[in-house]
Amino acid sequence: MLRGHRRKGPFRKRAHDPLPRSPHPRLRRSATPPHRSPRARRPPSRRHPAAPLRRVRKRLPTHHPPNRKPFSCPPRRPRPFRPRRRPPLDRPRARERLLAAIGRLFDLHHLSGHETALEALRRQHADHTSFLRHELLPRARQDPRLPAELFTLELRCHGVDLPIDELSRRAHVAFRETQNEMQSLARLLSRERGWAGTGYRDAITELRKERIAPQELAGHYQQRLADLVETVGDAGLPQLAQGALNARVASEAEQLVFPIPFLRLPRLLAPRADPLEIVVPTQATDDQGDDDALDDYSFPAASWTLAAHEGWPGHGLQFGKLVEAELSIARSCFGYTTAAVEGWALYAEAEIRPPPPARSAARRAPAPA
Structure with a gap:
């Protein structure tokens, strides 16, 4: 019984194995098929729920036409950087006075023929003022501060290459030094001139009276x-x-x-x-x-x-x-x-x-x- 079982074993394995049994151990290990788990023996569609999607995606063309874009999540659009709430050019009455001053300059130098062009300039000024008031100002931002990147760029364009934090720290230190010096000088001035206040703000107020x-x-x-x-x-x-x-x-x-x-x-x-x-x-x-x-x-x-x-x-x-x-x-x-x-x-x-x-x-x- 045992001898027959031993005798039938190699022949049964040889019938299922397409490769002959090699006497060399290295070749024998390479010819032996790897062990597969029960999950690996399942159909590909049941191994992972995304497997059918992968097969469909492989069949799609890799080149997309210009009017079509690949499926992806739309990127988050950054918030637009708007101008300030009160731009310095929004001074309609001041500009009206400038236009009136232009007309007086022509009259002062006894020049003529400027009336048509000056009237066209007045109409353009009125249209621009209306655009600022009804289109720009409602959309303008109220915070006068620039973003850190734009502020750094502005500083570099003006010849300042210090980081913002270092520049702010130095500015605060310099302001304190100037403030302390003004305070000490204000005490001497108030003692010399007999002023009631001894602060530097009081000294500036008194000095402005000497207009x-x-x-x-x-x-x-x-x-x-x-x-x-x-x-x-x-x-x-x-x-x-x-x-x-x-x-x-x-x-x-x-x-x-x-x-x-x-x-x-x-x-x-x-x-x-x-x-x-x-x-x-x-x-x-x-x-x-x-x-x-x-x-x-x-x-x-x-x-x-x-x-x-x-x-x-x-x-x-x-x-x-x-x-x-x-x-x-x-x-x-x-x-x-x-x-x-x-x-x-x-x-x-x-x-x-x-x-x-x-x-x-x-x-x-x-x-x-």
């Missing part, structure tokens, strides 16, 4: 520029530009468009010997077109810093040297960044500023024996 009349403002700033030239020469600072530097009050149109002090830049293309001008506004116009007296730059304490920033040795020295050196347009435009231009003007403010009283008193004190 200069608009008709005397240009002469006052002209005298400040002369004082700065003398101060620069006494301190041994870099030599100033050879061109002239004047100061004047801003016109009505200049105050409507740019209601802050600025330096009228010289011509960099085919430069001429035109004098540089510091333009100081005396009025500020709000969004409704109403005027209000501007006292930020019309008192003596503010004229020192403003004249040094816009004139000598600030922007006036910068652009005066550009004209004298006859630099190319490419070099002039490449160097014109906010970090370079405004950084130099702030450095000029710090150079002409007198030392703090405590520090100057310590310098004047005799050395101990």
Whole structure:
């Protein structure tokens, strides 16, 4: 019984196995079919519910026509970045005053033939104002802050390559230092002039009361520029530009468009010997077109810093040297960044500023024996 069973075993296996039994163990293992679990012996459609879908997907064409797209989840559309809620150009009454000023300029110079073009410009202004009020402003965003990526790009375009967090940290530290210095200076001024308040805000309020009349403002700033030239020469600072530097009050149109002090830049293309001008506004116009007296730059304490920033040795020295050196347009435009231009003007403010009283008193004190 046992012998017959042993005898029948190899013949039964040989009948089901298409490959002959090899005497070599390595060949024998390679010829032996692998062990298959009961789940593996099921039909392919029952192994996984997605198997029929895979077979159908394999038969689909891999190239999709231009008007057809493969089946996929639609990507999430980013929220559109809209302009601010109150754009600076939405000043209809101010622009109406600008159009009226244009007409007065033609009448002042005795020119004619401009009525048709000026009327067409008025109609375009009315259409643009209606578009801003009914189409743009309802869709505008109310948050004035830019996204981090756009803010970083704007900083790089203006010459600032610091990260936003580092820049914010340095700005807060610098503001605290300036605030503490102003507070210490305000205490000395209040003690010297007998003011009731001792804070720097109280000192600024008292200093603004010493207002200069608009008709005397240009002469006052002209005298400040002369004082700065003398101060620069006494301190041994870099030599100033050879061109002239004047100061004047801003016109009505200049105050409507740019209601802050600025330096009228010289011509960099085919430069001429035109004098540089510091333009100081005396009025500020709000969004409704109403005027209000501007006292930020019309008192003596503010004229020192403003004249040094816009004139000598600030922007006036910068652009005066550009004209004298006859630099190319490419070099002039490449160097014109906010970090370079405004950084130099702030450095000029710090150079002409007198030392703090405590520090100057310590310098004047005799050395101990």
